[in-house]
Amino acid sequence: NAGVMQNPRHLVRRRGQEARLRCSPMKGHSHVYWYRQLPEEGLKFMVYLQKENIIDESGMPKERFSAEFPKEGPSILRIQQVVRGDSAAYFCASSPIKGTGMNTEAFFGQGTRLTVV
Amino acid sequence: SQQGEEDPQALSIQEGENATMNCSYKTSINNLQWYRQNSGRGLVHLILIRSNEREKHSGRLRVTLDTSKKSSSLLITASRAADTASYFCATDAYDYKLSFGAGTTVTVRA
Numbered sequence A: 001n002a003g004v005m006q007n008p009r010h011l012v013r014r015r016g017q018e019a020r021l022r023c024s025p026m027k028g029h030s031h032v033y034w035y036r037q038l039p040e041e042g043l044k045f046m047v048y049l050q051k052e053n054i055i056d057e058s059g060m061p062k063e064r065f066s067a068e069f070p071k072e073g074p075s076i077l078r079i080q081q082v083v084r085g086d087s088a089a090y091f092c093a094s095s096p097i098k099g100t101g102m103n104t105e106a107f108f109g110q111g112t113r114l115t116v117v
Numbered sequence B: 001s002q003q004g005e006e007d008p009q010a011l012s013i014q015e016g017e018n019a020t021m022n023c024s025y026k027t028s029i030n031n032l033q034w035y036r037q038n039s040g041r042g043l044v045h046l047i048l049i050r051s052n053e054r055e056k057h058s059g060r061l062r063v064t065l066d067t068s069k070k071s072s073s074l075l076i077t078a079s080r081a082a083d084t085a086s087y088f089c090a091t092d093a094y095d096y097k098l099s100f101g102a103g104t105t106v107t108v109r110a
Helices: none
Strands: A005-007 A010-013 A019-024 A031-037 A043-050 A053-056 A065-068 A075-079 A088-095 A112-116 B005-007 B010-014 B019-024 B031-037 B043-050 B055-058 B061-066 B071-076 B085-092 B098-100 B104-109
Touching: A005 A088, A010 A019, A019 A088, A019 A112, A031 A075, A031 B098, A043 A065, A043 A075, A043 B098, A075 A088, B005 B085, B010 B019, B019 B104, B031 B061, B031 B071, B043 B055, B043 B061, B043 B071, B071 B085
Parallel strands: A010 A112, B010 B104
Antiparallel strands: A005 A019, A019 A075, A031 A043, A031 A088, A043 A053, A065 A075, A088 A112, B005 B019, B019 B071, B031 B043, B031 B085, B055 B061, B061 B071, B085 B098, B085 B104
């Protein structure tokens, strides 16, 4: 059973380009969470999705960022018109049930390191 | 603001010594989890402790939780070079959002 798969592992974009980050949850998991980690900081919650639904996007910047988790395929975090401040590691986690409220650990992917030049 | 705050920010120890790091948080929690992150890598789940538990062990790891003080500690015994990493506590406040601290960077010297 493969873990949470994120790709690409590293992504370099020029300012103004679009970045697409993909996350395939663990088999049987239908809940996906995206977190962002700035250098020397902890992870910050961005968005929580279930299949075809955005449940909570309170941690997402209001502009340029969007996320989806279609019925088929991976979850996508999309950043339009990237700026240098978007440079960070973006982690995806999945769980089989809602959040960790049932004392279930969240399984994290290896992350995508985005560098904006 | 971050829910979990680790202390110290950095820790350097000799191989074989024990490493202790602490985490404080602000609001009521359902559980608290500790993760390890090797440089430039993803997060590895170490241990989860529920709010009604006071202590938990896993191999060389020992975690305590004091809900009255809103704090937790992670003890790594008989440290090894491979334990060199950043360690994060993450709290689950009865919802799906894990709140992470900034982490403790542990360096184990050979």
